[in-house]
Amino acid sequence: MRKLNIMLGAMLLASTAHAQGVSAPVEPGVWMKGDLHLHSRHSKDTTNNSVGKIIHFAEDEGFDFLGITDHDNHVDGDTAHHTWADPEWRSDRIVLLYAAEWTTERGHVNVFSSHPYDQKLLRSMSDARDVKLIPLRKGLGVHMSANHPTNKDHYGFSFDMVDSIEVWNSSNWAKNPPALLVWDDMLKSGRMIAGRGGSDSHHGWPDKPEDRGPLSGERMANYVGTPTTWVYAAKRDRQGVVDALTHGHGSISANPRDPRVEFYADLDGDGKIDAMMGDNLRADGKPVTFRIRLSNATIPWAQYQVRVVRNGETFTTLPVNASDPEATFTDTPPLGKRSYYRLEVTGPQADYPAVPMVAGRSDTMVALSNPVYFNYDPSF
Numbered sequence: 572m573r574k575l576n577i578m579l580g581a582m583l584l585a586s587t588a589h590a591q592g593v594s595a596p597v598e599p600g601v602w603m604k605g606d607l608h609l610h611s612r613h614s615k616d617t618t619n620n621s622v623g624k625i626i627h628f629a630e631d632e633g634f635d636f637l638g639i640t641d642h643d644n645h646v647d648g649d650t651a652h653h654t655w656a657d658p659e660w661r662s663d664r665i666v667l668l669y670a671a672e673w674t675t676e677r678g679h680v681n682v683f684s685s686h687p688y689d690q691k692l693l694r695s696m697s698d699a700r701d702v703k704l705i706p707l708r709k710g711l712g713v714h715m716s717a718n719h720p721t722n723k724d725h726y727g728f729s730f731d732m733v734d735s736i737e738v739w740n741s742s743n744w745a746k747n748p749p750a751l752l753v754w755d756d757m758l759k760s761g762r763m764i765a766g767r768g769g770s771d772s773h774h775g776w777p778d779k780p781e782d783r784g785p786l787s788g789e790r791m792a793n794y795v796g797t798p799t800t801w802v803y804a805a806k807r808d809r810q811g812v813v814d815a816l817t818h819g820h821g822s823i824s825a826n827p828r829d830p831r832v833e834f835y836a837d838l839d840g841d842g843k844i845d846a847m848m849g850d851n852l853r854a855d856g857k858p859v860t861f862r863i864r865l866s867n868a869t870i871p872w873a874q875y876q877v878r879v880v881r882n883g884e885t886f887t888t889l890p891v892n893a894s895d896p897e898a899t900f901t902d903t904p905p906l907g908k909r910s911y912y913r914l915e916v917t918g919p920q921a922d923y924p925a926v927p928m929v930a931g932r933s934d935t936m937v938a939l940s941n942p943v944y945f946n947y948d949p950s951f
């Protein structure tokens with residue numbers, strides 16, 4: 572861990588972008604953790620889940636940002652006068668994104684924004700053709716994200732409309748592998764689409780025994796942070812979170828106590844990091860050193876397996892121990908062709924006592940990185 576900190580520090584002091592880098596090298600920033608898919612009492616299919624309950628839980632567990640994404644169809648699109656106007660929708664410690672789940676017949680889309688925007692307008696366009704929706708999204712200046720792309724109410728719009736895909740929905744990992752196949756297909760097609768997680772949790776602890784409902788038990792196994800999305804934000808504010816999410820500067824962990832996977836590229840093997848996950852680089856036909864770090868690997872005896880996915884296929888699998896949670900590999904991305912590399916980390920799950928039954932649901936999937944890209948067209 573210390574070794575990489577030193578390298579990261581050295582890199583941060585480097586004054587100019589690496590000559591081969593299409594995008595800038597890793598800028599100073601802050602790691603933030605949050606949940607980007609949550610339903611409060613403003614969604615009609617929830618129980619015992621006030622906005623205040625969600626935010627207090629997240630504050631107690633040390634989260635940094637939340638996207639409370641209530642179903643817009645339950646309030647005629649008027650999230651501005653429901654979720655965002657809820658007197659409990661405030662926190663001194665947590666960045667609260669303007670957000671909603673655009674809930675349409677063609678699928679569900681999470682919308683994230685640093686500023687208030689017109690969700691009613693989106694609601695009114697729910698059946699519009701994609702060709703009209705893509706410029707609409709640009710005009711609103713929001714981040715759109717394809718929800719649970721292979722589950723019920725799957726995302727059925729064009730992937731040209733979205734900035735990210737919910738590749739990890741809820742703690743029930745078994746539902747998610749098909750979403751990774753969709754993601755890999757979109758990445759192979761030339762789209763730089765970030766991956767993110769979201770618990771999609773709907774139910775809180777009942778305050779009184781008589782408030783208990785048939786779904787109250789879900790609170791034990793799926794709540795804020797299952798999974799947790801990490802972003803490396805330039806600033807600890809709404810815009811910082813949205814920008815990091817859009818650029819894929821981040822990763823996903825099964826819960827906030829599990830390791831955070833970090834993925835960096837060193838283009839010339841000089842020990843300095845030139846890029847991080849989400850960045851797009853130009854391949855120069857020389858070997859690239861990739862650096863993997865599992866930050867906050869707290870189970871002392873744990874061994875994790877890191878599967879490196881290159882262009883949708885397994886490139887290699889590396890063991891990484893909690894006692895020395897770093898690994899490297901090298902490869903030569905081909906000249907003049909697109910390629911991407913991303914990571915899947917499996918191993919033992921850390922306890923998350925606030926959501927006590929989560930571990931069994933997440934299976935052995937611990938973390939997913941975003942890709943490092945080569946030769947992608949940034950204007951695609």
Ligand SMILES: [Zn+2]
Nearest residue numbers: 672679718724
């Ligand atoms: Zn949904």
Ligand SMILES: [Zn+2]
Nearest residue numbers: 608610672771
């Ligand atoms: Zn939802």
